[in-house]
Amino acid sequence: MLEEMQTPDPQLKYLLALHRGLNLTSHRFEKLKIYFQSDWKRCYTAKISEWQRAEVDEKGITKFFSKRPELNPDKELALLHQCNATVLIKGTSQYPHSLLHTYDAPPLLFCRGNLKENDFPSISVVGSRKISSYGKRAGEQIVKELALRGITIISGLAYGVDMLAHQTAVAHQSRTIAVLGNGIDSIYPQAHSKQAEHWLEEDKLVILSEHLPGTPGIPEYFPRRNRIVTGLSRATIVVEAAAKSGSLISAELALEQNREVFAVPGEIFSPTSTGCNQLIADQKAIPALSGDQILSHLGLNNLSEQRQAQTQIPKIGIEADILRLFQGNEKYHIDDLSRNSVIPHHQLTSTLMIMEMKGLVQQLSNQLYVKNC
Numbered sequence: 001m002l003e004e005m006q007t008p009d010p011q012l013k014y015l016l017a018l019h020r021g022l023n024l025t026s027h028r029f030e031k032l033k034i035y036f037q038s039d040w041k042r043c044y045t046a047k048i049s050e051w052q053r054a055e056v057d058e059k060g061i062t063k064f065f066s067k068r069p070e071l072n073p074d075k076e077l078a079l080l081h082q083c084n085a086t087v088l089i090k091g092t093s094q095y096p097h098s099l100l101h102t103y104d105a106p107p108l109l110f111c112r113g114n115l116k117e118n119d120f121p122s123i124s125v126v127g128s129r130k131i132s133s134y135g136k137r138a139g140e141q142i143v144k145e146l147a148l149r150g151i152t153i154i155s156g157l158a159y160g161v162d163m164l165a166h167q168t169a170v171a172h173q174s175r176t177i178a179v180l181g182n183g184i185d186s187i188y189p190q191a192h193s194k195q196a197e198h199w200l201e202e203d204k205l206v207i208l209s210e211h212l213p214g215t216p217g218i219p220e221y222f223p224r225r226n227r228i229v230t231g232l233s234r235a236t237i238v239v240e241a242a243a244k245s246g247s248l249i250s251a252e253l254a255l256e257q258n259r260e261v262f263a264v265p266g267e268i269f270s271p272t273s274t275g276c277n278q279l280i281a282d283q284k285a286i287p288a289l290s291g292d293q294i295l296s297h298l299g300l301n302n303l304s305e306q307r308q309a310q311t312q313i314p315k316i317g318i319e320a321d322i323l324r325l326f327q328g329n330e331k332y333h334i335d336d337l338s339r340n341s342v343i344p345h346h347q348l349t350s351t352l353m354i355m356e357m358k359g360l361v362q363q364l365s366n367q368l369y370v371k372n373c
């Protein structure tokens with residue numbers, strides 16, 4: 001369970017210090033994890049020659065060993081505790097499954113609040129910081145319909161569309177997740193800090209960041225955090241976007257991660273609708289007409305039944321074997337599933353029909369399936 005308390009790990013402080021000194025990219029993390037077999041204390045205290053044998057890049061080796069004398073593992077752990085944050089480590093059960101199979105997934109994801117299994121599947125909402133009255137009405141209506149159906153809304157806590165999405169979700173009894181582009185200890189923008197802290201206390205908000213406490217928000221971090229926003233989500237909705245905007249970067253990232261993209265169509269004379277209209281014209285996005293339309297397209301209009309199915313996931317047998325063929329939110333044609341298994345095609349077809357009735361899988365179209373649990 002994502003919301004379970006983490007067992008104190010004596011290795012954790014060394015992993016945090018490694019991250020501080022090295023900037024643990026996904027590639028570096030995997031190299032060190034394999035070579036040192038997740039013994040982060042040994043990794044932290046190792047010699048340069050061992051890091052070289054682990055095939056870490058020279059730039060990373062130089063960076064870490066020049067900084068190591070200044071690092072303090074105990075201090076790093078204390079800083080994490082001071083802001084009441086936990087860390088979700090890639091490869092562990094607490095790490096969000098939807099993010100696990102995305103490109104360049106952060107090896108460490110810092111978390112304030114209680115990330116829950118029922119927060120997924122989720123939908124991200126992005127858009128302009130200077131939202132128009134039309135964008136406000138459209139965003140509120142769409143997010144309201146999603147929230148009332150139990151969908152957790154993900155955004156970046158920024159001005160405009162982001163904050164509108166968070167506020168609307170909470171107002172309609174749904175939960176929301178904010179992904180920061182700075183350290184987990186500091187809410188940015190500051191103007192949203194009081195509201196965010198209140199939502200945290202009420203268990204309505206989860207704050208995530210790939211950055212350690214004390215990390216300032218520099219411009220290059222904010223586009224990068226968008227890959228986490230979209231990677232956590234089943235789909236991304238662009239409410240308003242100018243011809244050149246960060247929201248379009250989010251849309252491209254979502255497409256690269258094999259996620260659906262929806263865009264709210266706008267009037268052709270509005271500069272804040274140019275990006276959305278172009279996404280639709282280029283067939284990169286589906287017109288977002290309502291929350292119910294989006295849920296129907298994603299096969300999430302029976303979410304309560306699907307969540308019930310999650311509590312009954314088979315551990316053994318042919319259904320369990322079929323579920324293991326799915327990776328994350330990837331869509332699979334029945335022919336692909338057949339090629340990747342030894343299950344006879346007729347048996348696979350009949351079992352998938354039963355699994356669909358149980359809510360374990362969803363057939364999107366033309367024998368294209370996605371896992372619901």
